[in-house]
Amino acid sequence: MPKLSYLKALNRALGDEMDADPDVFVLGEDIRVAASNLTAGLFARFGPERVLDTPLSEQAFTNFATGAALAGLRPVVEFQIPSLLFLVFEQIANQAHKFSLMTGGQCKVPVTYVVPGSGSRTGWAGQHSDHPYSLFAHVGVKTVVPATPADAYGLLLSAIRDNDPVVVFAPSGALGVREDVDFSTLAPIPLGVGRIARTGSDVTVVALGHLVHDALAVADELAGGGVSVEVFDPRTVYPFDVDGLAASVAKTGRLVVIDDSNRTSGFGAEVLAIAAERFELIAPPRRVTRPDGAVLPFALALDRAVQPGRDQLLAAVRDVLTSGGRG
């Protein structure tokens, strides 16, 4: 079977959807020469009306995309850097996202925002290493963080077809992931439906994006010691697949979430809150996150120290396995 890389999968989804729907177009910085590779080959295939190289005017081109969407097109906006989402938070959270409700349902805003390289970008330091998916989930913008190439393909397709704004975070740590894929099986994946990345019976680990691969590695390691870890990948942060997680936790009774965002008010906190409200747990749940208020320091060892890693996950899983007693 041919190998497909995550980045190539995003590129393929975009190209396929542009082929299928003439209303789809892409805009962003340096996308004509495809500096990030997301748009590789698309300019030659679709030309300047559908691959728009923009000046450095993020706030303008983000609202421009909203305008184009209100006029019936389906824009895909590429952001080179995750932190640029802070710059356009107004345009996404306060404009694109609010249009439908504020106009009493008179319009739709089918814009997709893609960040091919979110989270730590090794050596890009404080202003280029954020992973702000929790922010978008907090304000209710549909937010997707795929883990695998097939999911990257399927979720980007669904995001583009969705009639609302959707942010697709492609973690830097996942861009190089490759898997064997039968291209004929590549298909859209619905937003809001998680998947069991590995079945297990002792504890459920919730992980997103590149961290799914870390969780699987930790599960492998623990399997050697007789511990059976189930890895649940929600795929979409918002809407969140509560039922999928509920089914997993019903089986395992224990929960750990690993989240590459800051601790306070983060995605991990949300998963634990859902658990507190809805699930019967044998042991208190745990979350492994970036520290509170984290800004990624430049030096490699410091950058790594701030990101949630396998060792912390391993410790958290061992902790919930031994700290039972409530049930």
Add this chain to the structure above:
Amino acid sequence: MSAVDLYRTVRLIRRFEERAIEFVRSGEIVGGIHPYIGEEAVAAGVCAALRPEDLITSTHRGHGHVLAKGVNPARMFAELMGRESGLNKGRGGSMHAADFSLGILGANAIVGAAGSIATGAAWAHRRRGRDVVAVSFFGDGAMNEGMLLEAFNLAALWQVPVLFVCENNGYATTMPVAGAVAGSITGRAKAFGIPAFTIDGQDPEKVLAATTAAVDRARAGKGPTFLECLTHRLDAHHTFEHRTRLTYRSADELSAGWSRDPVEIQGARLTADDREAVNAEVEALLDAAAGIALGSAHPDPAAALEYLYASPEVMH
């Protein structure tokens, strides 16, 4: 400032950058850098017109600016290598170099963000009765960021002693100026009533002369000036380009740029002996600087979030 001094600065920046690129290749510098090669005359000429207490804000391509403002190359190398003895104690890296003792308010990795920071700082010093001028460096790409245009308005409205220095190297990453800027670059500043000039950014002496006039104006209370410095980026946008080999400009265009190399332009004003002496002096300085940086300690991972808050005592 003498011809020799200006030459020393451009040569120092050039050789610093060439050595930094080698350190990127050897893995001592992780994450790469945005080389300033070809643009040295702007930093050298502008900073030569400033006093030590004057302020600058810099960009993602900021090594030249901070070296010209007087940063110790050993501490800059150490920062690029993520060492504890670095300018920012290894926490900031290439795109955030700052030295407040030298008036360097920091390189900024968000294009166009710092124009208003420089404006606010200059305004505050004037309000406190200090005779300080601030310079904000940015590229032609930044001219399309709304936040920079908003800074022009505040600076002009409140007659702030700030200089806006646009390094027009013809490209924003791969985007040519002509494909990005409607109207003219100086026209945008002029629209806010800011005097704006286009100058030769390859000649350190011309940059120095134009900046001196602008600084004098600012100190005399006449408000902001805008300088568009026409320059050439003779290396990659970022060292990643050495691998990806993006194609967006021709070899002819590059060699035309090299024919106006600022190091040669300034070097030609020196006697062969003087030039040789400066070259040797710079090499010795950088040898020592690199040695110090390579020999200094890495920060302790346990202190990864040290300095996060200036008032840590309120946090638990």
